């Protein structure tokens with residue numbers, strides 16, 4: 025019966041591949057890169073493109089990171105995109121209208137006030153997160169509706185504060201530009217992949233990832249999403265922890281708002297438009313389950329990377345970017361299918 | 373044999389909307405005693421368990437632990453007071469591992485700053501969880517396996533093991549022999565006896581009346597949210613217990629004789 | 632889910648705006664509803680300034696509505712339906728999609744509401760009282776000229792240019808692109824439009840598109856950023872890469888922030904519309920029509936776009952810069 029043994033081992037290999045979300049996502053990344061490289065006459069495969077993918081990744085990753093926590097806990101946060109708009113606008117408003125600063129303040133000189141802007145953005149995000157927590161915990165509104173309300177309110181407030189227009193203030197575009205390793209000629213080999221802002225986003229992602237997978241914060245997040253009754257019965261203060269999760273998601277969205285500010289050099293009321301949907305998509309593609317209890321930070325980071333590989337890849341290959349939504353939809357469907365497969369395998 | 377009263381319930385009531393689940397129930401649990409709580413489906417046993425464990429706020433009534441009045445607003449308070457509960461519906465988080473479930477709410481942290489930030493001593497907890505469950509006397513699955521991958525009986529074993537290994541005063545077991553084969557059910561009865569020998573108060577709920585008759589010292593019968601009988605186990609036999617639960621008799625033959 | 636989500640959000644915003652507008656009600660007053668594309672777009676903010684001023688001058692009640700941030704047919708249709716239910720005398724409609732809003736527009740006309748289109752129009756204009764727009768086709772041509780001037784267009788040479796759009800269907804985008812293409816074909820055949828891409832109303836996406844283009848086309852000569860969102864994103868991308876002034880960047884819409892960037896040399900030129908004037912004229916025409924039941928002499932009115940560049944006088948810059956509502 026060597027034949028059946030052979031089939032079994034192939035099946036096993038396939039199963040273990042599917043069982044390992046991370047390797048599957050890396051595989052998807054590699055396949056996409058090869059396809060885009062082939063169809064773009066090689067232009068896709070350049071440092072510039074990957075640097076840009078990372079710049080996009082940096083804009084969205086914190087929303088996806090926050091969403092991952094929320095989704096693992098069994099909730100959803102639709103307010104993240106509007107929070108980006110609002111916090112970038114509030115940062116701009118404070119610098120321009122309160123402190124009276126202008127776009128003349130540039131470069132290193134702007135760092136002090138930009139640091140302040142980062143704190144203001146995070147604080148703004150925390151306020152949105154706190155309102156979400158109150159709506160969900162105190163008024164007992166389901167997360168979908170609660171965060172839908174703050175989604176609308178934050179978007180509206182961003183428009184009111186900014187008058188609907190970008191508020192241009194102090195900036196340092198070098199923070200969003202890839203840093204090159206000195207001594208290597210960029211014409212020979214371009215080493216400029218990561219901008220300072222992207223590096224900060226990576227660090228924040230790693231830190232939150234460690235708290236999710238190694239610390240009590242994450243354990244409770246999984247426990248609540250897995251079985252909220254069991255979590256409460258084990259003595260976890262479910263409301264308090266849920267509040268923390270939405271606060272973290274809000275703060276991360278606020279920091280993403282600061283990222284948008286630095287990237288555009290202005291606080292724009294439309295800088296977060298539509299971002300929530302991509303954040304949720306990245307989380308699901310990364311393997312999180314909207315039913316709660318399942319999700320990995322690695323998956324989310326790769327899911328986000330895949331989304332923006334698709335965006336840049338389509339542009340580089342010259343395929344109309346209308347295809348982006350279709351490809352994203354396919355990726356989401358595939359991710360859910362993989363999840364179902366894993367469940368079946370797990371049950372065996 | 374039985375010691376002091378450790379946990380007392382006075383006149384507890386609880387309704388869910390218009391359903392009266394508990395209607396002025398009172399009982400006393402002594403140290404070193406196994407109390408059987410029986411009643412038909414929907415009699416209110418699990419509701420009483422949740423009031424005792426802090427999972428539900430009662431609408432009225434009082435609780436006394438070691439003679440002092442207590443009020444639970446959260447299961448945490450009851451856990452901290454030494455009361456462990458095995459719930460009828462799953463009290464485990466299926467996506468967590470065995471050891472994560474055993475230590476849920478009572479985690480061990482690594483040393484130093486990281487520990488203060490909440491970083492967990494995973495290896496240590498896995499080893500201790502395995503050790504604790506073994507000590508309780510249950511065949512335990514590997515500590516790092518996800519609960520969702522366990523059989524119903526294995527899950528029940530983990531849940532019982534967790535309750536027993538953490539209990540300091542009282543253990544409440546709501547249908548602990550559910551999902552268990554005959555041999556494993558026998559092991560659970562041994563565990564109950566061991567807990568009693570350690571001086572804990574045990575509340576044992578089961579529809580398997582021979583188990584109740586074998587392991588308990590006293591039986592409390594609930595019917596439609598009311599306690600209709602509270603008597604030493606030796607006064608019951610299988611038939612009288614069934615008759616009492618279903619309400620065909622309201623007094624034990626032995627009581628009639630003694631009148 | 633996306634669709635219903637936006638719809639619910641739109642209702643929330645709509646309800647808030649209705650509540651705000653009802654404060655100035657009076658008896659037997661003419662009511663004009665104004666449904667625009669996206670509240671977050673400064674273009675519509677500037678339009679709101681004009682609409683409010685004209686409504687005040689005419690003594691009519693203004694119901695101002697539109698989605699908070701999504702320029703999207705899915706959110707606009709329920710808003711229009713909601714507005715029709717309030718039975719205004721007139722409706723100024725900015726359709727986000729020519730076909731998508733046709734049914735809503737017909738429904739309003741059937742309900743006895745006089746309908747005007749501003750900026751964009753529904754497919755069938757026969758029942759519409761007036762259609763007022765900036766000359767977007769001409770604006771596109773002006774953009775082509777501005778780019779050609781900047782790069783010192785010489786016949787016989789080829790130049791690579793890209794166009795950043797918000798969506799493939801918004802009629803302003805389409806008209807500007809058409810005007811741009813027509814002018815290029817007629818006067819600057821050496822300019823090759825290599826690519827277009829969409830920002831979906833997000834300036835971060837617009838910036839990302841420009842970044843990718845800079846890698847894809849190392850010899851890129853010019854960028855036409857077809858609206859304010861794309862202008863913001865492209866300006867940021869060029870500034871970040873230190874390409875200010877090295878690539879011709881022509882934007883659209885006179886956001887104050889972008890007008891400032893003309894001086895800084897980031898924008899070669901901005902093509903500006905006069906949204907406030909469009910809104911004023913639309914309301915004036917509708918009020919005339921409702922009071923006197925007389926159609927305007929000319930249904931379609933085109934208000935020309937202007938080119939703002941380094942040569943534009945400070946007073947003209949100030950005149951065309953969009954002002955936010957108070």
Ligand SMILES: Nc1ncnc2c1ncn2[C@@H]1O[C@H](COP(=O)(O)OP(=O)(O)OP(=O)(O)O)[C@@H](O)[C@H]1O
Pocket residue numbers: 388391392393411412413414415416417418419420460
């Ligand atoms: N969460 C709830 N919401 C509404 N009614 C409930 C709820 N939990 C229990 N009940 C009702 O309260 C009554 C008592 O239920 P309880 O679960 O305490 O019974 P039980 O004695 O444990 O029954 P079983 O032997 O079937 O476990 C029943 O009528 C039940 O329908």
Ligand SMILES: [Mg+2]
Pocket residue numbers: 417418419460546
């Ligand atoms: Mg029960």
